[in-house]
Amino acid sequence: MTVVTLGREALRVALLVGAPMLVAGAVVGLIVSVLQVATSIQDVTITFIPKIVACGLTLLIALPWMIRMLTTFTRQIFQMISTITP
Numbered sequence: 001m002t003v004v005t006l007g008r009e010a011l012r013v014a015l016l017v018g019a020p021m022l023v024a025g026a027v028v029g030l031i032v033s034v035l036q037v038a039t040s041i042q043d044v045t046i047t048f049i050p051k052i053v054a055c056g057l058t059l060l061i062a063l064p065w066m067i068r069m070l071t072t073f074t075r076q077i078f079q080m081i082s083t084i085t086p
Contacts, residue, residue, distance in 0.1 A: 006077070006080070009073065009076075010073070013069055013070065013073045016069060017066045017069055017070060020058050020059075020061075020062040020066075021055045021058050021059060021062075024054045024055055024057075024058040025051045025054060025055050027054075028050050028051050028054040029047055029051055031050075032046060032047045032050050032051075033047070
């Protein structure tokens with residue numbers, strides 16, 4: 001595995017691990033923004049609580065999968081390191 005391949009795989013894993021919470025925050029932010037426009041409530045702080053709750057719930061649901069992805073990637077790196085001969 002070359003350095004470029006390793007870097008590409010690291011970026012892929014990072015994007016996959018971060019995507020569920022980013023998507024949940026974006027969707028909840030969009031929904032809250034639409035509700036704010038519909039009700040003419042223009043308070044900036046209203047969006048934070050639903051986003052935090054959505055990200056927390058998403059983290060609880062997706063955490064086993066995230067840990068599995070990260071441990072698999074870490075094992076691959078350690079296996080690759082053990083095959084390198086000086």
